[in-house]
Amino acid sequence: MSSPVLWLAGSAPARRRAAALIARLSQSARVLTLGPAGDPAPDLVLGPAPDVTLALEACPPDLRPDALLVLEPNDPPAGAPGLPCPTLAWGGECAACDAPAPADPGAAARALLRAAEQGRAWPWLARVNVNLPLRDLLGRYRRLSATVAVNPEVYIDHQALERLSDADVAQARQAIQSRRVSVHLPFLDLSPGSPDPDIARASLERLNRAADWALQLGAAQAVAHLGYNADTHRDLGEFCRRLGGSFAPLARRLEQGGCRMVMENTFEPGPAVLLAAREAIVQAGGPAVGFCLDVGHAYCFSPTPLGEWWQGLAPQLQEMHLHDNDGSFDYHRPPGCGLVDWEFLGRSLAEQAEPPLLTMEPHAEPDLWAFLRGLEKVWGLPGPA
Structure with missing residues (x-):
């Protein structure tokens, strides 16, 4: 060993x-x-402003830490x-740390070695999905996803659509076959409800290709953005009519493959x-799709209080995206x-009689661990499954 x-x-x-x-x-x-x-x-x-996550992201696998001791808790x-x-934290309490260690060097050494041997439990990991770009699932986070039981929300972005193939998707399917899988469809600069038919058509082509991959990955749920902008889409009725015509066949095809949109x-x-938009999709012959409440977006992009968002979406709420910010921008910070x-929210x-799928949206590996600690901070340990 x-x-x-x-x-x-x-x-x-x-x-x-x-x-x-250190000698001990x-x-x-x-x-x-x-x-x-x-x-x-x-x-x-x-450097003068130490950040241990930079070391984590740069270190080779054999130097990844089994335990960290903060020498200056203050x-x-x-x-x-x-x-x-x-x-x-050595000899004191530290809000950034999991637990204190004794000030006595011998006792501190024993505590640190014991912690390294036992590891750290991540009780929220089995309860959440984690947004993970398809390129990273097959690339820089391949080892992490193979060694940590992450339930992925596979993000199929435009770069994945340009650079990857069905063979790559088959590899990803093999890597996550025993996991609870959801998918995030592409959204950047897409406008499936655009009044320009060519823009709407190009957007739908992207979404349909990603939907093909969602079904190949065995996803149970797929998240889609509306592409709505109040300054551009001033006639809500017309926007929803166009969006319904685009989304109805997309949602129906996903549903037929066992994937809810x-x-x-x-x-x-x-x-x-x-x-x-949901009503327009139904009127266009599509299924009754659900909602994903992104709590960070609701807080920083919308003037509507979170309680009103909840009241409006809760009856058809199938997913929540969990991240935090101070209201000034979509920073995707850990809960708390x-x-x-x-x-x-808790x-x-x-x-809720049927709780929605909970999905964290970290943007780098250190954020994953910080998000899991954040959920413990704001909601405590999860109850029985």
Whole structure:
């Protein structure tokens, strides 16, 4: 059995204070010190504003940490919540860490080694899907998705449609065959409800190709954006009529393949737009599609309070996208790192007879771990499945 890899993060004075601790740990572990330059020099210089997630993203697989010890709980490095391992604070409490470690070097060494051996549980991981671009599923996060039981929401973007093939999709299907799979259809610059028929046609061609791949991947649910903009689509009735004509056959084909389509809010000012779009799809001969409430979008892009969004969409709510922001932009921060009302959302979810699929939208691997910690922070540990 290989020795655990332990990361110790702190300034040069903190590293000096930890000399006895480092000596003890080095007897049974691979110890890497991280932090700003100084004497003693760290094994990895992180610069004057240390961020341990940069080290995580750059390090080879055999140097990924089994545990992190923050040497200065009052001044932790940025990114500690973004590590995939137990994080301990030496001799004190630290909001960025999972638990404290004793100040005594011997006791601290034993606590850190025990944490590294036990690892960290991720109770929310089985309860959520994680947005994962198809290119990354087959590329930079291939190893991660093979070793961590992530339920993917596979994002099929324009780059995937341009660069990948059905053979690549078959590889992805093999990699995630035992997982709960959903798909996010392309949306960037697409306008399936455009008054320009060529733009609408090109948008629908993209969506239909992605729908083919969604069915090949065995997705149970596919998220679509309306492409609505209030300044451009001033006649809501006409927009929904055009959108219904585009979305009805798309949703019907997905449904026939065992995949339900749900519509996500982006720049819509309130739920009325999505409700009208749903009705238009039904009138055009499509199935009664559901909704995906993106709580971050609702908070930063819409003047409508979150409670009104919930009231409008809850009866047909099939999915939620979970991320946070301060209202100024769509930052996709972990839950609890912005101003979204997670207490309201948790209470409202508990009242749902059939809870929607919960999907996190991190944009990098460290965000995944920070999002999982964030859900524990705002909602506690999940109840029985």
